Amino acid sequence: MTEVVGDRGDVSRRDMRAFVARGGGARIETRELPQPGPNDVIVRTTAASMCSADIATVKGDFDFATGSVDQRGIVVGHEAIGTVHAIGELVEGFEIGDRVGAASTSPCGQCTNCQRGFKGHCGGTIWGGYTAGVSRDGYLAEFYRVTDARENLVRIPDGVSDAAALLAIDTLASGSSGVEAANIALGSTVVVIGQGHVGLAATVTAKLQGAARVIVVKNRPGGEDRARALGATVTLNHTDDDVRAEVLRLTDGAGADLVVEASGSTQAFPLAIELTRLGGTTSVLSSYDGAAESSLSLPIEQWGWGLGDKTILSTFQLCGSERISRLLRLLESEPFDPNVFFTHTYSFDEVGRALTELGDSSVGVLKPLIQFR
Template identity: 40%
Template sequence: MKAVVFHGVGDIRLDDVREPKIKEPTDAIVRLTASAICGTDLHFVRGTMSGMKPGTILGHEGVGVVEELGKDVRNLRKGDRVVVASTIACGTCSYCRAGYQSQCDKNPNGKQAGTAFFGGPIQTGPFDGLQAEFARVPFAHVGLVKLPDGVSDDQAILLSDIFPTGYFGAEIAEITPGDTVAVFGCGPVGLFAIVSAQMLGADRVLAIDAVPSRLDMARALGAEVIDYNEEDPIETIQRLTDGIGVDRAIDAVGVDANRPHAGPAKVSREEKKEAERMIEQVAPRTNEDGDNWHPGDAPSQALTWAVEALAKAGTLSIIGVYPPQMKWFPIGIAMSRNLTVNMGNCPHRRFIPKLLDLVASGVVDPTKILTNREPLVSVIDAYKAFDRRMPGWVKVELAPASAPAKKAA
């Protein structure tokens, strides 16, 4: 079969690989009818998150049709259309039963690594991913959710990861009706965090980014947009909130925003020196080669802004991805303002059924955020365009190899 395979930093290829087989009685084989490119995949390709094993199939978002079932998968039939939960969970351990499926103890290396997901690094398995024609899904009775006929692949692929993650971010932000919320980062997860904040009753949502197409989409969703290349985001937030700040802030960026900002937002000489000092101190101890610092070792601008934007006693939600070696956080400001900080990897399986019901009933249409649909054979070019944040490339769906490319509706 065809699959997107990681060979090294900056080196991914569309390879011919062996089709997966059932290994455990709780496995299923799924023929993928849709997958997607996520910002997390870009971290592995760029090398901003280390530990990827060459030969691993990438991708953790998938929709497909059940082709084969292990004997202990008793809630599905061959031919069922399903969405695949991005994180791997057994459904029986204490964490899964408590709704923390992203901390499953029985997933690959779960007790050591916590979250395991398809197409991830060595510490989470590794387990081959979903940017392929077929995939083996462990614990299929939990990880596969049957789709109703009225939900399309285009809708369902957004329920595999990014819609649940955005909703999780809004939920742990502790949003209550009437709140003013700042969402840092208007990529796919940030856009769904905007939608979810509104679903939970936020009165105002301020969206901070610098990519025009992302800001346009955030504005179309009803957010008040702030382009940090044109104005200082903290000064603007303070002005728009009459000097109070926002009630809740969501960091939907993560390691992508890890360097001192050089645009209109003010970064003092002392802050730049502090960033350089952190890099010098942390990088030699955390890098695998011991010589060059990883971007994850530097302070995150988005995280700093999120803390600075909050009103006293506000809540910070962190759903942007950070590597394990990230050790920098503006703890002083957070403590002095009595901020609450909630963070983590989304337990996708907890939220998929609820969000699927909302999509099936027409309450929300997630495809507003889907911008491109490319055949698997065009995946390398799609990765390049997505990585460069080309205009209009917000969320990319990968269709079967025979499918034609099209602009999403």
């Protein structure tokens, strides 16, 4: 075990508790406390959250997550904040005890794709920057390692709550990406298909970006108050409404300037194209299931027979410490209540129950807030 050196942190503690996935299940186990590499920072966790990706990791759905199927298992989680515990020898700009968070996508910042601006595909692979809790040990533990800390780690301002900081590093970072990449004009009409946590983040971001009208679309009734609290001006659902007809009526037959597809349903993709006006943008924030030979349907008439000047953006989470810092500054001004997203609170001892209830739609967990203190 490395001895404590100067002000780089206390690395004398040897073990920790961690939520480990193995063989289709997950449980709290004792693990060796991670040590920092030269460019890494070890964070002592104070709060964390989960989403459907963690459920997929536990089930073994990520075929590239080799660590989740071996005997050792893998520590779950990609959403956590805490305080700096130990610092790698080449890391500058952080001190022991700093309150920090890291984006759920943690690229190296140096490879070709990162330098081209496609950090989600770090290393030249799909989902390449999305590694924590998938292809390496993640953050649902008493301590976790942030790789390439100068690229990925940020200080959390004193005025930002734990809930707001957790929202920034994953949900808001993801949901805002489709809106930010589309560069919508002031006064635009935006449609958001899907009102899970990512769709809700797209909803509030569209309003903050200057959309005059935000129309949200859900599969079934429910959650309208939550969507309206985050800036939705019209709420529709496929059970009660003819969504296509209603959006066209509301836009005088033109369609929306931007349609964000955040439902994850392959059937929603052609609808998104239909609801996008000529010259508009369809922004995809979904990861679609399906075999390698599967395809998405493109409605040729609504595509303008290839001449409709419609743009499709396939956008991974925009990440990096500079961007997360901007999102934290946005939340510091408190334009909305982040607790709208965190519907249930658990202790770390209850993390197994939190995962189960997150996957049970009858419980109604949108985002769990997991507290370590």
